[in-house]
Amino acid sequence: xxxxxxxxxxxxxxxxxxxxxxxxxxxxxxxxxxxxxxxxxxxxxxxxxxxxxxxxxxxxxxxxxxxxxxxxxxxxxxxxxxxxxxxxxxxxxxxxxxxxxxxxxxxxxxxxxxxxxxxxxxxxxxxxxxxxxxxxxxxxxxxxxxxxxxxxxxxxxxxxxxxxxxxxxxxxxxxxxxxxxxxxxxxxxxxxxxxxxxxxxxxxxxxxxxxxxxxxxxxxxxxxxxxxxxxxxxxxxxxxxxxxxxxxxxxxxxxxxxxxxxxxxxxxxxxxxxxxxxxxxxxxxxxxxxxxxxxxxxxxxxxxxxxxxxxxxxxxxxxxxxxxxxxxxxxxxxxxxxxxxxxxxxxxxxxxxxxxxxxxxxxxxxxxxxxxxxxxxxxxxxxxxxxxxxxxxxxxxxxxxxxxxxxxxxxxxxxxxxxxxxxxxxxxxxxxxxxxxxxxxxxxxxxxxxxx
Amino acid sequence: xxxxxxxxxxxxxxxxxxxxxxxxxxxxxxxxxxxxxxxxxxxxxxxxxxxxxxxxxxxxxxxxxxxxxxxxxxxxxxxxxxxxxxxxxxxxxxxxxxxxxxxxxxxxxxxxxxxxxxxxxxxxxxxxxxxxxxxxxxxxxxxxxxxxxxxxxxxxxxxxxxxxxxxxxxxxxxxxxxxxxxxxxxxxxxxxxxxxxxxxxxxxxxxxxxxxxxxxxxxxxxxxxxxxxxxxxxxxxxxxxxxxxxxxxxxxxxxxxxxxxxxxxxxxxxxxxxxxxxxxxxxxxxxxxxxxxxxxxxxxxxxxxxxxxxxxxxxxxxxxxxxxxxxxxxxxxxxxxxxxxxxxxxxxxxxxxxxxxxxxxxxxxxxxxxxxxxxxxxxxxxxxxxxxxxxxxxxxxxxxxxxxxxxxxxxxxxxxxxxxxxxxxxxxxxxxxxxxxxxxxxxxxxxxxxxx
Numbered sequence: 001x002x003x004x005x006x007x008x009x010x011x012x013x014x015x016x017x018x019x020x021x022x023x024x025x026x027x028x029x030x031x032x033x034x035x036x037x038x039x040x041x042x043x044x045x046x047x048x049x050x051x052x053x054x055x056x057x058x059x060x061x062x063x064x065x066x067x068x069x070x071x072x073x074x075x076x077x078x079x080x081x082x083x084x085x086x087x088x089x090x091x092x093x094x095x096x097x098x099x100x101x102x103x104x105x106x107x108x109x110x111x112x113x114x115x116x117x118x119x120x121x122x123x124x125x126x127x128x129x130x131x132x133x134x135x136x137x138x139x140x141x142x143x144x145x146x147x148x149x150x151x152x153x154x155x156x157x158x159x160x161x162x163x164x165x166x167x168x169x170x171x172x173x174x175x176x177x178x179x180x181x182x183x184x185x186x187x188x189x190x191x192x193x194x195x196x197x198x199x200x201x202x203x204x205x206x207x208x209x210x211x212x213x214x215x216x217x218x219x220x221x222x223x224x225x226x227x228x229x230x231x232x233x234x235x236x237x238x239x240x241x242x243x244x245x246x247x248x249x250x251x252x253x254x255x256x257x258x259x260x261x262x263x264x265x266x267x268x269x270x271x272x273x274x275x276x277x278x279x280x281x282x283x284x285x286x287x288x289x290x291x292x293x294x295x296x297x298x299x300x301x302x303x304x305x306x307x308x309x310x311x312x313x314x315x316x317x318x319x320x321x322x323x324x325x326x327x328x329x330x331x332x333x334x335x336x337x338x339x340x341x342x343x344x345x346x347x348x349x350x351x352x353x354x355x356x357x358x359x360x361x362x363x364x365x366x367x368x369x370x371x372x373x374x375x376x377x378x379x380x381x382x383x384x385x386x387x388x389x390x391x392x393x394x395x396x397x398x399x400x401x402x403x404x405x406x407x408x409x410x411x412x413x414x415x416x417x418x419x420x421x422x423x424x425x426x427x428x429x430x431x432x433x434x435x436x437x438x439x440x441x442x443x444x445x446x447x448x449x450x451x452x
Numbered sequence: 453x454x455x456x457x458x459x460x461x462x463x464x465x466x467x468x469x470x471x472x473x474x475x476x477x478x479x480x481x482x483x484x485x486x487x488x489x490x491x492x493x494x495x496x497x498x499x500x501x502x503x504x505x506x507x508x509x510x511x512x513x514x515x516x517x518x519x520x521x522x523x524x525x526x527x528x529x530x531x532x533x534x535x536x537x538x539x540x541x542x543x544x545x546x547x548x549x550x551x552x553x554x555x556x557x558x559x560x561x562x563x564x565x566x567x568x569x570x571x572x573x574x575x576x577x578x579x580x581x582x583x584x585x586x587x588x589x590x591x592x593x594x595x596x597x598x599x600x601x602x603x604x605x606x607x608x609x610x611x612x613x614x615x616x617x618x619x620x621x622x623x624x625x626x627x628x629x630x631x632x633x634x635x636x637x638x639x640x641x642x643x644x645x646x647x648x649x650x651x652x653x654x655x656x657x658x659x660x661x662x663x664x665x666x667x668x669x670x671x672x673x674x675x676x677x678x679x680x681x682x683x684x685x686x687x688x689x690x691x692x693x694x695x696x697x698x699x700x701x702x703x704x705x706x707x708x709x710x711x712x713x714x715x716x717x718x719x720x721x722x723x724x725x726x727x728x729x730x731x732x733x734x735x736x737x738x739x740x741x742x743x744x745x746x747x748x749x750x751x752x753x754x755x756x757x758x759x760x761x762x763x764x765x766x767x768x769x770x771x772x773x774x775x776x777x778x779x780x781x782x783x784x785x786x787x788x789x790x791x792x793x794x795x796x797x798x799x800x801x802x803x804x805x806x807x808x809x810x811x812x813x814x815x816x817x818x819x820x821x822x823x824x825x826x827x828x829x830x831x832x833x834x835x836x837x838x839x840x841x842x843x844x845x846x847x848x849x850x851x852x853x854x855x856x857x858x859x860x861x862x863x864x865x866x867x868x869x870x871x872x873x874x875x876x877x878x879x880x881x882x883x884x885x886x887x888x889x890x891x892x893x894x895x896x897x898x899x900x901x902x903x904x
Contacts, residue, residue, distance in 0.1 A: 058681045066536040066578070066677065072518065083535075084518040126518070159694035164647070195616070195660045196667055198650040200686075201694040208647045208685045211678075215648055215671075225518065229510045231663075234654045242611035242653040 012257040013238045017186040019261050020140045025132040032265045036135045041435040042272045042411050043113040045418030050097035051077030055207035073122035074448040077422045084126050085218050092118035092217035093210045099329045103279040106269035108149035115167030116141035116174045118217035123178050124444035131441030137178040139267050145170025146266040150256040152249035164199020164212030171220020179224050191233025193223035194244050205327040272406045274399045275345035277329040278317045282398035283380035288339035290393045291384050299359050301387040305367040308381040328355040333364035464709040465690045469638035471713050472592045477584040484717045488587045493887040494724045494863050495565040497870030502549030503529030507659035525574035526900040529874045536578050537670050544570035544666030551781045555731040558721035560601035567619030568593035568626045570669035575630050576896035583893030589630040591719050597622025598718040602708040604701035616651020616664030623672020631676050643685025645675035646696050657779040724858045726851045727797035729781040730769045735832035735850035740791035742845045743836050751811050753839040757819040760833040780807040789815035
């Protein structure tokens with residue numbers, strides 16, 4: 001535990017922050033900028049679709065009551081502005097509210113964009129920001145958040161909802177970069193953000209899971225703005241003896257915070273969800289849709305559904321009898337059933353009504369799951385017996401993962417489907433076109449205004 | 453790990469919240485009400501004294517910039533009002549800013565009042581509240597926070613700054629009680645508060661340590677207000693498989709959450725600090741003051757200072773060469789030196805200047821510390837050789853602890869010394885008189901207005 005102290009040369013937090021403070025937009029590989037475009041477009045659609053969620057209504061009603069309407073930062077899709085610390089809470093929760101937002105799958109299962117982009121958009125309304133600086137800050141937030149998770153290998157297994165914890169660090173670093181902090185201030189921004197990092201997996205299936213993303217975004221904005229004003233923190237917030245990688249994880253690997261820094265960009269490991277539920281369920285859904293596509297499925301005639309999956313499927317998404325749409329997003333049983341019945345796993349498949357639908361319940365009770373540690377998180381095998389006939393499917397790489405990514409067209413399609421009901425076809429198209437050419441934008445308020 | 457699941461009868465979070473939602477002011481023993489009076493008076497003085505701290509200026513400047521002045525909740529001692537989520541951040545940080553606020557010493561080292569009272573006062577400005585309901589909510593917050601710590605025996609040792617973590621839970625339960633939540637809503641308030649619980653010991657000696665208290669207060673207010681509006685959470689946030697006592701502690705003792713509930717009141721275990729530094733240093737300071745009282749000490753003639761202390765003194769307060777006032781509050785070496793020289797350990801002994809004073813530095817380098825696991829946290833032995841003569845002192849119970857409490861008069865004296873420079877003698881006297889008769893107050897705004 002004392003290795004770091006004995007070897008001050010390690011100082012990984014400082015090395016990461018030196019890099020993040022120095023990196024410029026033209027240092028970003030073209031592939032990183034492209035991944036950032038995709039991330040922004042996908043996330044904006046998720047926020048707009050999530051802006052109608054009942055848990056969001058409760059949060060926003062409260063923020064309006066205690067804060068009043070203040071013309072500082074746009075709450076997307078709600079024709080509303082709130083304070084710079086409050087809008088990120090709303091937008092972050094909205095982005096995550098449907099479990100439809102992007103997922104990083106390289107050593108973490110982090111939904112990076114909800115905390116990071118919610119933090120950044122509020123600051124863009126607060127301070128004139130170019131599209132380039134926005135994209136750069138987004139990529140920097142990704143590095144800080146994902147790498148802090150990699151430096152803490154036991155973090156997710158330990159029971160943390162990492163979108164709350166790592167999301168806070170990611171949002172703080174992104175906010176710091178957007179504000180143009182120097183290396184010393186960036187260390188403090190990370191320290192202030194990390195020391196607010198919170199969110200328990202115990203709250204999966206409750207409204208709190210979504211609040212975690214909003215709270216992380218707001219904590220990140222606070223961290224960036226405080227660091228800018230000279231508020232300090234530990235200089236070893238990740239590697240220190242009582243720092244993040246020690247106390248949020250039973251195993252510490254601080255050196256991974258800076259491993260391949262500048263050569264490897266974590267945003268390239270970002271996956272986009274074709275389905276509105278936990279990412280680990282996606283290979284199962286792919287398999288069910290493939291089997292269902294062979295002909296209309298009469299649920300009465302299905303005698304067995306057997307799934308073989310990575311252990312995370314059960315540890316994250318093992319809810320057997322979901323009682324609500326929120327819970328059904330973490331049920332492999334529900335997801336297999338709706339995907340087989342509907343050939344889809346979109347927003348409509350994860351409503352309260354669908355979770356309580358007798359046909360779905362009948363079918364999901366036929367699902368048997370076997371865990372196989374040799375399967376990756378993006379792999380699954382499925383076998384369904386329909387009218388005595390056995391149908392099989394093996395998925396090597398689930399759709400929406402790095403090895404089987406959604407195409408740009410598919411992401412556009414998802415965005416339009418999410419955005420159009422909220423901001424209308426015309427504005428949705430303008431947002432889409434703007435996002436693909438974001439480097440040319442001189443004031444990000446043009447984008448937030450279109451999504452307002 | 454699965455015991456809780458197998459034995460749903462445990463449901464300790466529900467049992468605690470059933471009790472907290474049902475308890476009434478007339479259920480409180482007189483001793484509890486008296487301890488609450490003492491706690492409020494001591495804390496108000498600490499906030500007022502802390503209201504001039506430079507780190508507080510930075511936080512408030514930021515909150516004013518992003519929030520604007522809003523006439524919702526009083527920031528004490530600053531002639532300022534902020535929003536209901538923002539004022540607690542300022543007041544909580546101010547209360548803790550000098551490490552002078554109260555400390556619970558029964559199985560935790562929790563500074564309960566800064567997060568709890570900062571949360572409550574903001575809600576008192578938001579909603580007309582009687583003195584009785586305020587005192588009741590304060591006692592309830594104490595129960596929730598301290599008991600969550602007792603249910604998580606490895607929590608403090610694990611590296612958490614518990615004033616941030618347990619403080620968030622305490623503030624959430626207190627806010628919930630003040631808002632009159634029912635048992636179900638109270639469960640959610642605790643769940644929303646606990647899932648925001650954060651603060652790392654890594655940040656000791658930095659401004660973040662004090663932010664933890666303010667952030668906890670604000671998170672608690674958010675939790676109470678959200679729960680009131682139907683925002684939900686896990687119903688087993690403490691005992692659940694991935695709940696607080698599992699993931700914030702390597703040992704879980706969920707049953708302690710409700711042990712002796714209603715028969716034992718944790719606020720009776722609250723200690724008040726005569727000295728403006730870490731509570732574990734107080735027995736050493738008592739010993740040094742006792743030895744120094746035997747005659748003026750010439751630091752040149754001191755040849756040895758030997759201390760024997762509980763291990764926490766070094767793990768919490770082992771800074772050998774503090775470079776600032778903030779760091780010196782966690783230096784047993786500095787504290788022993790200033791107490792011997794000045795016969796005091798108040799705000800004046802923990803300034804930046806004093807930390808860098810050559811005489812203090814010379815003296816503190818003569819301090820040798822031996823750890824003795826058989827000593828309690830309120831015990832210490834000291835031996836000082838001055839001009840060849842050995843002086844000894846053994847402290848059995850440090851001043852300000854439950855077994856050697858500050859008298860009501862001493863707490864009044866501390867309050868007046870803290871408050872008078874900020875709000876003047878006349879108002880300080882009125883606050884003092886009002887606090888001792890708080891049960892008769894029909895609107896707590898009378899108190900906040902006097903401290904504004």
